[in-house]
Amino acid sequence: VAWKRPGAYGDTPASAPASAPATAAASGRAGTAGTLQVLAPVDLAGVSASFVPVGRSDDNVGIVAFNVRRYPRNQLSHEVFIEVQSFRATVTTVQLELLADGATIDLRPLTIPPGERVRQIYPDLPATGSRLQARLQPGPGVKGPLDSFPLDDTAFALLPERRRQKVLLVSAGNLFLEGALLALGGGGDEQSLDYERVAPRSWTGPRPGVDLTVFDGFTPPQAPATGSYLYVDPKGPGSPFPVRGEVARPFVTELAASHPLTRWVTLSDTNIARASVFALKPGDVAVASSFRQPVIAARRAPGGKVLAVGFDLRRSDLPMRPAFPLLLANVLDWFSGDDAEFIATYKTGRTWQIPAEGAGDDLAIEPEGQPPERAPVHDGRAVYYGRRVGYYGLALPRGRALLAANLADPGESAIKPATSLTLGGRALGRPAGFGVSLRRDLWLYLVLGALALTLVEWLTYNRRLTV
Numbered sequence: 304v305a306w307k308r309p310g311a312y313g314d315t316p317a318s319a320p321a322s323a324p325a326t327a328a329a330s331g332r333a334g335t336a337g338t339l340q341v342l343a344p345v346d347l348a349g350v351s352a353s354f355v356p357v358g359r360s361d362d363n364v365g366i367v368a369f370n371v372r373r374y375p376r377n378q379l380s381h382e383v384f385i386e387v388q389s390f391r392a393t394v395t396t397v398q399l400e401l402l403a404d405g406a407t408i409d410l411r412p413l414t415i416p417p418g419e420r421v422r423q424i425y426p427d428l429p430a431t432g433s434r435l436q437a438r439l440q441p442g443p444g445v446k447g448p449l450d451s452f453p454l455d456d457t458a459f460a461l462l463p464e465r466r467r468q469k470v471l472l473v474s475a476g477n478l479f480l481e482g483a484l485l486a487l488g489g490g491g492d493e494q495s496l497d498y499e500r501v502a503p504r505s506w507t508g509p510r511p512g513v514d515l516t517v518f519d520g521f522t523p524p525q526a527p528a529t530g531s532y533l534y535v536d537p538k539g540p541g542s543p544f545p546v547r548g549e550v551a552r553p554f555v556t557e558l559a560a561s562h563p564l565t566r567w568v569t570l571s572d573t574n575i576a577r578a579s580v581f582a583l584k585p586g587d588v589a590v591a592s593s594f595r596q597p598v599i600a601a602r603r604a605p606g607g608k609v610l611a612v613g614f615d616l617r618r619s620d621l622p623m624r625p626a627f628p629l630l631l632a633n634v635l636d637w638f639s640g641d642d643a644e645f646i647a648t649y650k651t652g653r654t655w656q657i658p659a660e661g662a663g664d665d666l667a668i669e670p671e672g673q674p675p676e677r678a679p680v681h682d683g684r685a686v687y688y689g690r691r692v693g694y695y696g697l698a699l700p701r702g703r704a705l706l707a708a709n710l711a712d713p714g715e716s717a718i719k720p721a722t723s724l725t726l727g728g729r730a731l732g733r734p735a736g737f738g739v740s741l742r743r744d745l746w747l748y749l750v751l752g753a754l755a756l757t758l759v760e761w762l763t764y765n766r767r768l769t770v
Contacts, residue, residue, distance in 0.1 A: 365455030404432030
């Protein structure tokens with residue numbers, strides 16, 4: 304039985320699907336290279352197994368994290384985070400280069416203790432390019448390759464697209480809501496959010512160019528057919544979700560955990576005076592419920608998106624909790640259509656779920672420098688197994704988009720081979736080699752005896768000793 308860590312010399316990490324049964328039984332590499340490797344229990348009855356370690360080097364330094372984000376309050380600047388880990392047994396000095404669209408914007412030396420990680424943060428960088436790369440190089444005066452595993456010496460990222468979201472707030476006045484919008488980027492020309500407040504009596508219908516309309520304590524007589532709308536405490540026949548009752552002092556007992564609106568949010572300890580209970584249609588999502596009674600509901604329709612919060616924010620303590628700005632940020636991202644759900648950087652060796660609403664049955668994905676491939680689309684998401692690091696082009700219905708893919712796997716970057724292997728509760732030894740041995744199966748001796756008897760009979764017959 305031979306076992307090799309998959310992807311040891313390719314873009315796919317050790318967690319990738321393997322073709323060999325022995326590999327499929329593996330639970331993964333241990334976190335510390337060179338230690339005992341234990342696989343899942345295997346019945347070795349009647350099986351002769353041995354272990355041959357592959358490779359010798361632990362000479363590797365790799366980039367294990369690379370992320371970039373724009374500042375919410377200043378879309379003209381961004382911040383980069385890089386994490387570099389040394390897998391060597393000695394202190395290492397390398398050069399870390401940061402590039403934007405192929406041009407170097409920073410070059411600095413890094414000294415990394417044995418087996419440690421060093422984090423680098425680049426604040427307030429100007430938005431000079433959308434394609435970012437981080438690259439490791441040998442230290443000053445060092446010639447030759449950096450290490451024995453070059454695949455993790457370069458990482459890729461994409462600067463998020465600068466978008467200015469326009470929000471119309473239809474409200475008689477709500478300091479909690481307006482303050483949160485200001486904190487999330489509302490204001491001047493460099494901000495990510497442009498919002499305007501109008502009184503309910505001034506709202507005459509959907510406005511062109513508005514990305515999101517918020518109805519705070521006001522419900523139009525008839526729900527608009529198209530556009531994106533957030534309703535806060537809707538009532539009457541114009542509510543996008545029919546109100547089928549009320550509940551006093553509700554407790555939020557269920558959240559739609561996989562929904563982008565609830566990312567990093569908990570509402571279980573929120574105090575609410577009263578809330579409307581919504582009646583949902585097929586396809587609607589109960590974002591938050593009180594004992595299976597929906598109090599926050601969402602709908603995604605061809606004409607736009609709708610979200611309804613079934614209680615007055617001012618009659619709850621939600622605006623005083625950290626969950627409120629997080630929830631509102633998720634709401635803005637969800638309505639913007641892109642980017643709470645659209646992840647620009649993925650890890651190789653995994654199955655990616657790429658948001659692709661309206662893409663039909665499949666989606667064209669083109670690894671840079673490679674022929675395009677087709678990925679099936681299910682429930683608005685393209686399913687694709689990423690194998691290569693680098694950039695990928697996507698033909699989305701809203702236009703062409705890019706993805707970046709990195710190895711970003713410390714377990715894969717730890718290239719020192721294991722010194723021993725246990726399989727089926729037994730430590731495997733080294734192969735004994737090849738040699739001549741005698742088999743002791745009884746049938747072999749019977750066959751040899753029969754051949755000898757036939758030969759004797761033939762000799763005696765030809766010499767006329769027997770007739």
